[in-house]
Amino acid sequence: MEALGNLLFGFTISLTPYNLVVAATGVFLGIIIGVLPGLGGTSGVAILLPLTIVMPPTSGIILLASIYWGALFGGAITSILFNIPGEPWSVATCFDGYPMAKKGKAGEALASAFIPGFFASLVAILLFTFFAPALALIALKFGPPEYLAVLVLAFSTFVGLGGGSLPKTMASMFIGFLLGSVGLDIVTGQPRLTFGSIELLAGFSFITACIGLFGLGEILLSAEESLEFRGVQAKVKVNDMWSVVKSLVQHARTFVTGTLLGFWVGVMPGTGATPASFMSYGMAKQSSRHPEKFGTGVPEGVMATESAAHAAGIGALLPLVTLGIPGSPTAAVMLAGLFVWGFIPGPRLFAEQPDFVWGLISSMYIGNLMGLLMCLLLLPFFAAILRIPYAILGPLIVLFSAIGAYAVKNMMLDIWLLLIFGVVGYVFKKLGYPLAPLVIALVLGDMTEEALRQSLIMSDGSFAIFFTRPIAAGLIGVAAVIFCLPIVGPLLRRVVAGLRTAPASGR
Amino acid sequence: MKRAEIICALAVLAWAGLMLREATRLNIGWESSGPGAGFFPFWLSAGLAIFAVVVLIQTLRAASSAPKKRFIPAGALPSLLKVVLPIAGMILAMEIAGFYLAAALYLAFVMRWIGRHPWPLVIGVSFLFPLATYFVIERWFLVLLPKGYLEIRLPF
Numbered sequence: 001m002e003a004l005g006n007l008l009f010g011f012t013i014s015l016t017p018y019n020l021v022v023a024a025t026g027v028f029l030g031i032i033i034g035v036l037p038g039l040g041g042t043s044g045v046a047i048l049l050p051l052t053i054v055m056p057p058t059s060g061i062i063l064l065a066s067i068y069w070g071a072l073f074g075g076a077i078t079s080i081l082f083n084i085p086g087e088p089w090s091v092a093t094c095f096d097g098y099p100m101a102k103k104g105k106a107g108e109a110l111a112s113a114f115i116p117g118f119f120a121s122l123v124a125i126l127l128f129t130f131f132a133p134a135l136a137l138i139a140l141k142f143g144p145p146e147y148l149a150v151l152v153l154a155f156s157t158f159v160g161l162g163g164g165s166l167p168k169t170m171a172s173m174f175i176g177f178l179l180g181s182v183g184l185d186i187v188t189g190q191p192r193l194t195f196g197s198i199e200l201l202a203g204f205s206f207i208t209a210c211i212g213l214f215g216l217g218e219i220l221l222s223a224e225e226s227l228e229f230r231g232v233q234a235k236v237k238v239n240d241m242w243s244v245v246k247s248l249v250q251h252a253r254t255f256v257t258g259t260l261l262g263f264w265v266g267v268m269p270g271t272g273a274t275p276a277s278f279m280s281y282g283m284a285k286q287s288s289r290h291p292e293k294f295g296t297g298v299p300e301g302v303m304a305t306e307s308a309a310h311a312a313g314i315g316a317l318l319p320l321v322t323l324g325i326p327g328s329p330t331a332a333v334m335l336a337g338l339f340v341w342g343f344i345p346g347p348r349l350f351a352e353q354p355d356f357v358w359g360l361i362s363s364m365y366i367g368n369l370m371g372l373l374m375c376l377l378l379l380p381f382f383a384a385i386l387r388i389p390y391a392i393l394g395p396l397i398v399l400f401s402a403i404g405a406y407a408v409k410n411m412m413l414d415i416w417l418l419l420i421f422g423v424v425g426y427v428f429k430k431l432g433y434p435l436a437p438l439v440i441a442l443v444l445g446d447m448t449e450e451a452l453r454q455s456l457i458m459s460d461g462s463f464a465i466f467f468t469r470p471i472a473a474g475l476i477g478v479a480a481v482i483f484c485l486p487i488v489g490p491l492l493r494r495v496v497a498g499l500r501t502a503p504a505s506g507r
Numbered sequence: 508m509k510r511a512e513i514i515c516a517l518a519v520l521a522w523a524g525l526m527l528r529e530a531t532r533l534n535i536g537w538e539s540s541g542p543g544a545g546f547f548p549f550w551l552s553a554g555l556a557i558f559a560v561v562v563l564i565q566t567l568r569a570a571s572s573a574p575k576k577r578f579i580p581a582g583a584l585p586s587l588l589k590v591v592l593p594i595a596g597m598i599l600a601m602e603i604a605g606f607y608l609a610a611a612l613y614l615a616f617v618m619r620w621i622g623r624h625p626w627p628l629v630i631g632v633s634f635l636f637p638l639a640t641y642f643v644i645e646r647w648f649l650v651l652l653p654k655g656y657l658e659i660r661l662p663f
Binding site for chain 2 (some may be wrong): 050051053054165167168170171174175177178181185187188190192193194195216219220223224389390391392394395396398399402403406407410412415416419422423427428430431433449453456461
């Protein structure tokens, strides 16, 4: 019940007029970012991060988190009305949302995205509110070896659950770590990998990498498609909302599995809303009584995707607040924000910055409610944004990216790096090198190295320390199992497929 | 697609090699207080090189009967260059003339040349956007924007 009191205390912070305006601005900008293809939540949050430096940190995190909630709502609008995913996590929303819109049920499709999305967020935030303090309490007892074990676990999930090519995932992660180790060595203070450049002494800016890889890379990808927006006109009527609320009861199982799965995938570091949405869609299809109808415009399809994506978005902040480890690329940008505001991420945040943590948690309730209301009321406005010609929108996004990249350290070098990262992001995306491991390794590189070196100092250089402490050993063990999944997984699947007589109907 | 895979893997390999050489200028061994400054960079770049080689081998061994897909779809290269080159030009202009002038020129160029929008709109947007960023970003949020060699002499 202590959590309830803390939550109420949080509301005294997040309900101040200034923070309400901040949250509303964030959600509004977030929906626009979500609606625009070629500008994702990750790069959107990264571009706006420098602007939070002049704000109080609590308002800063509320702004960034609200952008995330807005983007989670906004992505669905583009997917359903234009059949172009506004965000990577709303790709699966297109599968059933657009066919519904074409059949004249656009309002119902949008309501099936917004309303289950909102309720999934609500369930996830409730889980967050009561689960996070307990986890932080456990994490407070962690020493450097346990921390390293948690980080190893985080990185093992990329390999085990990422689903991409194993060597490419590893290469991506190693590039991130290498970029992260550029600059002054944390222990000896020697310059590393700087090639004698003074500008590189400060290391690579994580924000620049994020905006470049995700933002500019996405713009280059959409450049070759010469986007044309021809959408379906739509309004969400009260009738649509009512029928969705009724069908929510009817499809309770889809909703509950989607939400819980999404939350769990979101909490697992480095995965986030995108894989959660695909997994949930696949599960809803497999467990449905009429899987053949999926893809032709069934509301459950939209519901499954959106509830998982929203729950994952909330879940991704849980390890960020309790352990200082981001659960998704967007959360990784927020972690960079914590450093900028002068906080040390980790379990101590709960004890030392209660107004920050509880202000953030309570603002999740407010932000998601605002997201739902804005989407329902201002839908025609958001859909109209896509009618702005790309020759105006594209350059504006590029200029905002340049401002975001420059503002962190006031160096022109960062703007050039932005372009280089943009090209790298474009090439990597086309060739299937996952980007999330790269950016998360870049932002967690220092922390990982520090944990490893401190542990080794504790043990006089012996690696045995990771196996003699129970929590660390347990976590390393779990990490080892997850790490081996890509090798063991296909074997298991073959065994399972052999046992089943019916062929597994995958995607 | 296959050629692009190979070139990319080779580029990653080359970069790993470069980092490896830079790392060996530091102590890559063990010091009294633990690993030396070059220890992690050395093993990270060595690991990266190994994974790049694995990708390379996998690509070369993959069946070449797969349908040939071009890395950049046919006809997409010009529209790609139309996006990349103005960005590069804009950054170059920013070095010389600072953010505002570069932004205005870049916006006007892309809107007129690629978008073929009417002149009043072109001039309006490319004038108003830098003005708005000045007031919102530089005056309100107090975030500095790039200053060029020309602007440094101006009084504000």
